[in-house]
Amino acid sequence: MNRSVCDRCGTPTAHGAFEFRTARGPNVKCLGCALRHGPMLRRSAAIALVVGTVLVAINQGDVLLDGRWTGAMIWKLPLTYTVPFLVATWSALVTSRVRPADPPEGRA
Helix, strand or coil: CCCCECCCCCCECCCCEEEEEECCEEEEECHHHHHCCHHHHHHHHHHHHHHHHHHHHHHHHHHHHHCCCCCCHHHHHHHHHHHHHHHHHHHHHHHHEECCCCCCCCCC
């Protein structure tokens, strides 16, 4: 497998490659294609839905149940779901990052 180009778009991956496991085997992608990797995005969305809902219940539950909507809720609710989505996506990218091979002993 050639790790120097993206398997999806053929872009050189000199500035970083990401390897995802698929049913057909490992798939190496550039950053742009990795950010659009469907299974990763679906998993991040599922995590954001669960974690965001728990956080909304903890932080805004009383306001929602009492019907005391404030203007701040317009940005607080979306942000409460966006943060776990970004954290899950970042974590997936860090985990899938292909690291260059270590140089042989005696060379730096």
